[in-house]
Amino acid sequence: SNEAGGFVLWIEEVYIRQDFQGQGLGSYFINYILTEYQNKVRRIRLEVEPENIGAKGLYERLGFRTLVYEPYYIDYAFPEL
Numbered sequence: 001s002n003e004a005g006g007f008v009l010w011i012e013e014v015y016i017r018q019d020f021q022g023q024g025l026g027s028y029f030i031n032y033i034l035t036e037y038q039n040k041v042r043r044i045r046l047e048v049e050p051e052n053i054g055a056k057g058l059y060e061r062l063g064f065r066t067l068v069y070e071p072y073y074i075d076y077a078f079p080e081l
Contacts, residue, residue: 006042
């Protein structure tokens with residue numbers, strides 16, 4: 001990716017069930033990724049819903065910062081099969 005001047009690792013679709021939140025699983029997972037890819041990628045990127053205060057706090061504590069940009073997209077319907 002040219003956005004960061006090298007490879008970007010995207011973390012997508014990670015969810016910790018509510019019963020298991022607050023037990024350090026998210027921190028453990030993210031720290032594992034940070035350690036494993038530290039010298040292999042230029043950037044690690046993820047997205048979080050604005051109302052997910054817990055996840056935002058976790059990512060900020062682990063050193064993640066926000067990117068300021070306006071994403072655009074277009075959705076297409078899948079054809080009937």
